[in-house]
Amino acid sequence: MNSLSLGGKSLNVAELLNETHKFNVPTICVTGGKGGTGKSTIAVNLAIFFTLLGKKVLLADCDVDAPNIAILLNVNLGSREEVHQFVPQFNLDKCIKCGRCAEVCRSHAILHVKNSFPIFFKSLCTGCEACKLVCKSQAIEEGYKVIGWTSTGSAYNIDIVSGELKLKEAESAAVVIAVKERIQKMLNTNKYDLVIIDTAPGAHCDVARSMIGSDIALAVTEPTPFGAHDLDLILSLAERINVKMKVVLNRSNLLENHDVIEEICKKHSTDIIAKIPLDDHILRSYVKGKPVLLDNLDSPGAKALIELGGKVKGVLEI
Amino acid sequence: MKEVVVVSGKGGVGKTSLTASLAYLFSSNNARLMVVDTDVDAPNLALLLKGEKVEEISVKASEKAFIDYAKCDGCGMCVKYCKENAILWDSKENKPYIFDVFCEGCGVCSVVCPRKAIKIELVENGSIVISRSTYGFLVVTGQLKIGEAGSGKIVMEVKLKANEIAKKNKADILLVDGPPGTGCPAIAAVSGAHYAILITEPTPAALSDLKRIYEIVKHFQAPSGLVINKADLEENFKKEIYKFAEREGIQILGEIPLDNAIPYSLAQGIPVIEYAPNSPASKSIKKIAEKILQTLLGE
Numbered sequence: 001m002n003s004l005s006l007g008g009k010s011l012n013v014a015e016l017l018n019e020t021h022k023f024n025v026p027t028i029c030v031t032g033g034k035g036g037t038g039k040s041t042i043a044v045n046l047a048i049f050f051t052l053l054g055k056k057v058l059l060a061d062c063d064v065d066a067p068n069i070a071i072l073l074n075v076n077l078g079s080r081e082e083v084h085q086f087v088p089q090f091n092l093d094k095c096i097k098c099g100r101c102a103e104v105c106r107s108h109a110i111l112h113v114k115n116s117f118p119i120f121f122k123s124l125c126t127g128c129e130a131c132k133l134v135c136k137s138q139a140i141e142e143g144y145k146v147i148g149w150t151s152t153g154s155a156y157n158i159d160i161v162s163g164e165l166k167l168k169e170a171e172s173a174a175v176v177i178a179v180k181e182r183i184q185k186m187l188n189t190n191k192y193d194l195v196i197i198d199t200a201p202g203a204h205c206d207v208a209r210s211m212i213g214s215d216i217a218l219a220v221t222e223p224t225p226f227g228a229h230d231l232d233l234i235l236s237l238a239e240r241i242n243v244k245m246k247v248v249l250n251r252s253n254l255l256e257n258h259d260v261i262e263e264i265c266k267k268h269s270t271d272i273i274a275k276i277p278l279d280d281h282i283l284r285s286y287v288k289g290k291p292v293l294l295d296n297l298d299s300p301g302a303k304a305l306i307e308l309g310g311k312v313k314g315v316l317e318i
Numbered sequence: 319m320k321e322v323v324v325v326s327g328k329g330g331v332g333k334t335s336l337t338a339s340l341a342y343l344f345s346s347n348n349a350r351l352m353v354v355d356t357d358v359d360a361p362n363l364a365l366l367l368k369g370e371k372v373e374e375i376s377v378k379a380s381e382k383a384f385i386d387y388a389k390c391d392g393c394g395m396c397v398k399y400c401k402e403n404a405i406l407w408d409s410k411e412n413k414p415y416i417f418d419v420f421c422e423g424c425g426v427c428s429v430v431c432p433r434k435a436i437k438i439e440l441v442e443n444g445s446i447v448i449s450r451s452t453y454g455f456l457v458v459t460g461q462l463k464i465g466e467a468g469s470g471k472i473v474m475e476v477k478l479k480a481n482e483i484a485k486k487n488k489a490d491i492l493l494v495d496g497p498p499g500t501g502c503p504a505i506a507a508v509s510g511a512h513y514a515i516l517i518t519e520p521t522p523a524a525l526s527d528l529k530r531i532y533e534i535v536k537h538f539q540a541p542s543g544l545v546i547n548k549a550d551l552e553e554n555f556k557k558e559i560y561k562f563a564e565r566e567g568i569q570i571l572g573e574i575p576l577d578n579a580i581p582y583s584l585a586q587g588i589p590v591i592e593y594a595p596n597s598p599a600s601k602s603i604k605k606i607a608e609k610i611l612q613t614l615l616g617e
Contacts, residue, residue, distance in 0.1 A: 013415045016406050034360050035498040036330005040523070065499030066327050066530065068523035086401075106381065106425045106438065128401060128424035167533045170470065170502040173402060173422070201329040201498050202359030205467040208419045225587040226334070230360040236464045241419060255585040278581075287521050287552040 014242035021180070021213030023187055026316045027195040029214035029243070033230030035201035037220045038250040038276070039063075041286055042305070043198040044072045047158045048293040049309030055193040055318070060183050061162035062210035063200040064175040070153060070162055074289030077151035077162055083178040085127035085171055089143035092117050101131035101140060126171060148175035150182045156294065161186060172200075176209045194318065203233040208241050216315055217245045218273070223255040228264055235268040246273035246315070248308060253277045273315075274308035276301060319484055320614045321492045323356075323511040325535070327527025329498030331519045332547040333357075335580060336603065337495040338366040338589040340515075342453060343607040344491055349615070351455045352489045354480040356473045356507040357497040358444060358460040366589055369449030369457045375479070377460075379471035380443035381423025383416050389435035390414070396427035396436060419465040444472040446479050456483065470502030477510065490615065500530040508534050513614060514542040515571065520549065520556040528559075532566065542568055543613065545606055549573035569613070572606040574599050 030043040040063070047059045061069035070077050088101070088110075095117055102112035109124035110131060122145070132140040147169040153160045163179035165172045183195060199210040211217050219234050221227040231247065238245035247265055249258065252275035265271050276282075279301030285292040292302045324337045337353070345351045355363035383404075385396075392412040397405045404420035405427060407413075416427075428436040443466040447459045460476035462469045477494070484492045496507040508514060514535045518528040535542050544563050549556060550573075563570055574580075575598045583593035591600045 013406060013417050016408065016415065017417050017420075020406060034330065034362070036328065063499075065501045065504070066329070066523075066527040068328070068526065071522045071526055074522075104425060104429050106423065126422070126424055128426045129399070130424065130426040130429045133399065133426065134429055165501055167500060167530060168505065168537060170505070172501045173420075173467070177403065202469075203464050204359050204462060204469055205419050205422075205465055208465050224581075224584045225365050226360075226362040226584065229362060229365060233360060233464055240465055251581070254581050283551065286523075287555055289522060 014240065018213050018242055023183065023195055023213065025187065025192050025195055026318050027197065027214045028312060029197045029199060029211045029217040030220060031199040031207055031211060031217055031234060032220035033201065033203055033234035034221065034226055037222050037227060039220050040068050040072055040198050041282060042218065042220050042248060042250070043196050044069060044291050045293050045305045046309055046312065047196050048156060048291045049306060050194050051157050052293070056191060057158045058183060058186055058192045058195045059158050059160050060179055060195065060197045062176050062179050062197055064148060064163040064165040064172050064179070065200055067162050067164050069160060069198055072286065072289060072291070073155040073160065075153045075155040075160065077153040077160065080149050080151040081182070082146045083148040083150065083175050084144040085147045085174055086129050087122065087125060087127065087143040087145050088120065088131050089141040090118060090120060091139045091141055094137045094139035096137045098136065100134045100136065104130040104134050147171055148178070150178050159186065159190070172206050173209060176206050203237045208237060211238065211243050212241055214243055216312065217243050218248050219245055220248045220250050221261065222251045223249060223258050223261055228260045231261065232264050235264065235270065239268060245270055247271065248273060249275045251276070251278040273311050274304060276304040276308065319489055319492060320512045321494060321510060322513045322515060322614065323494040323496050323507055324515045324517060325496035325504060325508060325531050326498065326517045327500055327531035328524045331524050332517050334362050334366060334495055335584060335590065336517055336545060337363060337493060339591040339603045340607050340610070341367065341455065341493055342589050342591050343604060344493065344611065345453050345455050347611065349611070350488060350490045352480060352484045352487065352492050353455060353457045354476060354492060354494045355457065355459040356476055356494055356503065358462040358469050358472045358476070358503060359497065361459045361461055363495045364447070364449050364457045364459045366587060367451035367453065367457055369451045371447055371449045373448040375446045376442050377444045377446060377472055377475050378440045378442050379475055380441050380466060380468040381438050382418050382421045382441050383423060383425070383427050384437050384439055385414060385416060386435045386437065387413065389433045391433055393432060395430045395432065399426050399430045401426070422467050443468050446476050458483065470506040473497070473503045473506035500534055504531060505534055508538050508540065511538065511540045514540045515545060515610065516542050516568065517545045517547055518559060519547045520552045520559055522555065525559055525562065529562065543571040543610065544568045545571050546573045548576045550576050571609050572602055574602045
C-alpha cells in the first residue's frame with residue numbers, strides 16, 4: 001500500500017498544481033467556509049475598490065450552485081456558453097455485447113446482462129468517457145448533455161464572468177472548470193490588471209478548484225462559534241492546497257471578544273487582515289444592487305472595505 | 319415519522335438558527351425528535367445544540383486513483399484523459415502525480431494506463447457523528463473531510479443512519495438541517511423528505527437562490543412552507559417574495575423580524591429561543607413552530 005500512497009508528497013503536488021493553474025495577472029480569491037458571511041459582498045466591493053484606482057478588474061463567480069455576483073451588481077449577463085458533459089451514444093449496430101463498457105463504469109450507469117445490449121442510465125453517468133475508451137467495436141460515440149452555462153457581462157467598468165449549474169445536475173466541478181477556462185479566454189483577448197474569484201461556501205473540492213492558483217485567498221468569517229468552526233476548515237483546506245490565506249472578520253462588532261478567531265488564525269499561522277463592522281449601509285446597498293463603495297463612501301462599512309482593499313493591494317504589491 | 323428538511327439555496331440566511339430553535343420548541347412540545355445536520359461541508363448545528371459526542375462512524379464513500387510507480391513507465395496517457403485535471407505531469411521526473419483533492423475516482427486513468435499501474439480504491443471521505451444535545455434529543459451530523467468530493471454521498475449515508483436510529487427510537491419528527499446550494503448535497507438532503515421548510519430573506523440574491531432550491535423541492539414533490547427571515551429588511555422587496563410564494567402556491571409559515579437577539583444569540587452559541595425567549599424573533603419562531611406541527615401532525 002505504501003508504494004501507492006502519495007501522502008508525503010501532497011504538498012509538492014499542490015505547489016506544482018498552483019503553478020499550472022496560475023493566471024498571468026494577480027488573482028484574489030474570496031471564500032470563507034460558512035455560507036452568508038459576506039463573500040460576494042466583499043468580492044464585489046474589492047472589485048469596485050480596484051476599479052476606482054484605475055485597475056481593470058475581471059470578477060468571476062465560481063459559486064455555480066447559487067451565483068449571486070450579477071444580482072449584487074444588478075446586471076444582466078449575456079454571451080451564454082453551454083457547459084457540456086460527455087454522454088455515451090450507443091451504436092447498437094456495432095455493439096458486440098461484450099460488456100466491457102459496463103465493467104469499467106464506476107458510477108454504475110451502464111448495466112450489461114450476458115448476450116444482450118448494454119442498458120444506459122443517463123442520470124448516473126458522470127461523463128468520464130471510460131466506456132468509450134474501452135469499447136473494442138467503436139459502438140460508443142460521442143454525445144453530450146448541457147449541465148450548465150458560463151456567461152459574461154459588465155457593470156461599473158468591471159467585467160464579470162459567471163458560472164451556473166443546471167438544476168438537478170450534479171457535476172458542479174465541470175462548471176467551475178469551465179468558468180476558469182473562460183477567465184483564461186478573456187485574459188487572452190483583453191487586458192486585465194486583476195482577477196477576483198468568488199467561491200461557493202464550504203471546504204469541498206469545488207472551493208479548492210476555485211481557489212487554486214490564486215495569489216491570495218481571503219477567508220470571510222464572522223465572530224460567532226459557527227464562523228470560527230468553519231474558518232478552521234477553510235484554513236486547513238488552503239494549507240492543503242498551498243494557497244496563502246488571510247482572514248477578513250465581517251460583522252466584527254457582533255461580539256467584542258475575537259479571541260476564538262485569533263486563536264484559529266494563530267493555529268494556521270495567519271492573521272486578520274481587516275475587520276468590517278456590522279453596518280446597515282452595507283445591508284441596504286446589498287438589497288439595492290449597488291455596492292456600498294458607490295452608494296455611501298462615508299459609512300463605517302465602506303471605510304473598512306477601503307482599508308481592506310488597501311491591505312490586499314499591499315500584499316499583492318500592485 | 320415525518321422527515322422535514324430546512325433549505326434555502328443561499329447560505330447564511332438562517333437555516334441552522336431556525337432549525338435549532340424549532341428543535342428546541344418541538345422537543346419541549348413533547349414531540350419525539352431527532353435532528354440531522356446535512357451541511358456536511360460546514361456542520362454547525364451540533365455546536366448550537368451543545369451536542370456531546372456519543373459515537374463516530376467513519377464513512378468511505380469516495381474513490382481515488384493510486385499510481386504504482388514500480389509499474390508506471392511515464393507514458394502520460396492518464397494525464398491526457400483525466401477530465402478533472404487531477405493528474406499532473408512532472409516534467410523533471412517524467413512522472414504523473416495524482417492530486418487527490420481533485421480526483422473523483424472515475425477510473426478513466428486506470429482504463430487507459432497500458433501498464434495497469436493505476437488502481438482505484440475506496441477511501442474515507444467523511445464521518446457521521448452522533449451526539450446527544452443538551453436538550454435530550456440526538457443530533458446526527460455528517461462531516462465531509464476537508465477538500466473531499468462526494469458530499470452528496472455523505473448526505474445519503476447520514477440520512478440513512480439517522481432514519482435507522484429514528485425508527486428504532488420511534489421518533490415522530492426527523493428534522494434535517496440542509497446544506498446551502500442546489501447541487502448534489504442539497505438534492506440528497508431534500509430527497510425523501512415529507513415536508514420542506516424554505517427559508518429566505520428579502521434580498522434579490524436570496525430570492526434567486528430560493529427559486530432554484532424550490533425547483534428541487536418540487537421535483538421531489540415535497541409539500542413546503544416558507545419562512546421569511548429578516549422580514550423588515552426591505553419592505554418593498556418582501557412583496558416580490560410574497561408574489562413568488564403566491565404564484566407557486568407555497569404556504570407562508572411566517573416572518574421573523576430583524577432582531578439583534580438573533581446575531582447575539584449566535585455569537586453566544588445558544589438558540590435564540592432559549593437566549594431571548596421573549597424577543598420579537600422568538601415570538602415569531604414560536605408561531606412558525608406551531609404552524610409546522612399542525613401541518614405535520616394534524617391537530
